Amino acid sequence: MKSKESTRLSVDLLPDFHEEVKDMAKTRAQTLKSYVIDALTERFQKDREEEDRMWDELAEKAGKKGFASVEESEKLLNSIRNA
Numbered sequence: 001m002k003s004k005e006s007t008r009l010s011v012d013l014l015p016d017f018h019e020e021v022k023d024m025a026k027t028r029a030q031t032l033k034s035y036v037i038d039a040l041t042e043r044f045q046k047d048r049e050e051e052d053r054m055w056d057e058l059a060e061k062a063g064k065k066g067f068a069s070v071e072e073s074e075k076l077l078n079s080i081r082n083a
Helices: 015-027 032-064 070-081
Strands: none
Touching: 015 032, 032 070
8 A cells, every 4th residue: 555645435335234334333332434444454454465375376386387486486476466
């Protein structure tokens, strides 16, 4: 994440689910906004960790197959990922 400024995100939820999310936020003594931000942040971090594991495995496999060293594979994959 590059910018320190926040931007708005609108999400359409089914009314029943919206109420469930609001209730869960209340039980955790959080605002709906902070609850949703925390949930998204947690999910994003898990997804990023899984993505990193997958890239690492791919780089290792490529190195074992003789395509490039693990380090070269990681550099290539990181440059593709960050493009």
